[in-house]
Amino acid sequence: MFVSLVVATVLMSAVLLASAGAKSLRTRHITEQMSTLGVPQGMMAFLIGAQVAGAAGAVVGLRWGALGIAAAIGLTLYFVGAVLAHLRVGDLKGALPAGVLTVASVVLVVLRAATL
Template identity: 75%
Template structure:
């Protein structure tokens, strides 16, 4: 079970760090997408920080379980918010990856709780 937890954690952390890096570059594609979703530019630093904290908390949670559970709960909320923003903007296609990552975050909660 721990191998599954570690695999999903490393995958999620990589996805989060890549996404945070893309957001920090503030490319035209990212800024246009965030604007279309109604995300204010002032929130970008918070979103980047949340993604980095989620990745770090997930990795650290491999050693200290309660931190891993807390990080996974935070990621679930983060991605649920992303799904809501996409759906509110009428972007069903963009909501699918966010929903998949929300489900992966829920899986992290279950896996980490099962290995405490």
């Protein structure tokens, strides 16, 4: 089961770092999406930091289980917020990826807890 946790952690961390990178580059797609969601530009640094911290916490959590669980719970909350933000403006297309990442974060919690 630990191998499954490692694979899930690596994949999730790659997705998080790619998303944080796109946010930091302020690509047109990201800028338009954040504007549609009503996210202020000043909040972007927080969102980027949360994603990077979640990725780092998940990876370091492979060694220290409690940190991995805390990071995965934080990611779950982050993505639940993203789903709610998309649903609030009626963006079902954007809510789907956030929903998938919410489920992936819950999987990380379960796998890490099961491998303590």
